[in-house]
Amino acid sequence: MKADERARRLLRELEHHGYRPTPQREAVCWALAQHGGHPTAAEIFESVKRHGIGQATVYNTITTLEKLGVIQAMSLNTDEHTRYDLDTTPHVNFVCSQCSRIIDCHAPHLDLMLAQIATQAGATFEAANVVVYGRCEHCQGSTVSAA
């Protein structure tokens, strides 16, 4: 899916819930979609503040999008920023413990397995956040510090 399209989807979701599609919100949605990976609020603010958009607005918009369930908060133990995932379908976020690279891994039956586990505990399944730590492809064997 193109970034362009993703951005429109975020904005459309806001509109659909009664939020006005302001230039600021449009810029935040655009920046989120543009980033591609798992951006932090600070990163989005950085890439958007040159348009004179305040950080309160960035945080507000992101929080709203999260409440609507279109993006998902996640925090890694590699840094202390909350990151946001535009992909809310259950998948593995692989994090390299060496270089901190994040790789999305979609596996066929992961969602089913997780839903099943919830069901077995008498619970319903709403969302999942799966993080796996290890050495990525490029960091095998090395012991040097991360970037």
Next chain:
Amino acid sequence: MKADERARRLLRELEHHGYRPTPQREAVCWALAQHGGHPTAAEIFESVKRHGIGQATVYNTITTLEKLGVIQAMSLNTDEHTRYDLDTTPHVNFVCSQCSRIIDCHAPHLDLMLAQIATQAGATFEAANVVVYGRCEHCQGSTVSAA
């Protein structure tokens, strides 16, 4: 496994890595094991400060234990405290989006599946942190706010 035994294991791990088994560290390990669930640093400090132990020591000890890999940091989006899991084997941490209760769910092949996904991406598997959100057994149907 009894809390008692778990506490000793934590302390033993510290000793084994050259850290002295001081009364403060012993108290922190004891409190961690005693808690049973997924304590925050603040909770441990609370249950230990009556012995005159400083919060810096609590944070230091917990961070050390985490670095040694005997406990695992995890953060939920229900509050902004980092929680610690004494169970470092891959399992699902089910979190009720209504009452914030946390339930550990061990599933037979979860670890294999996660390790396999990492392998397929050319990476190695070190640790996993799986969180599933939904309504717990006791919160089906209700829409009231959490405790």
Next chain:
DNA sequence: CGACTAATGAGAATGATTCTAAATAGATAG
């Protein structure tokens, strides 16, 4: 246009965590 409400944002406040630096405890050597 005028009145009402939503949205924005500069700057202050919050609060979990980390850092500083000074005191203490333990270990080791002579």
Next chain:
DNA sequence: CTATCTATTTAGAATCATTCTCATTAGTCG
């Protein structure tokens, strides 16, 4: 045992991501 050296503790300050305040601006609707 004493002196010395190092590890540990901790009160309080500092950090810093995030949230809050509230005055300003923009949009909407009659």
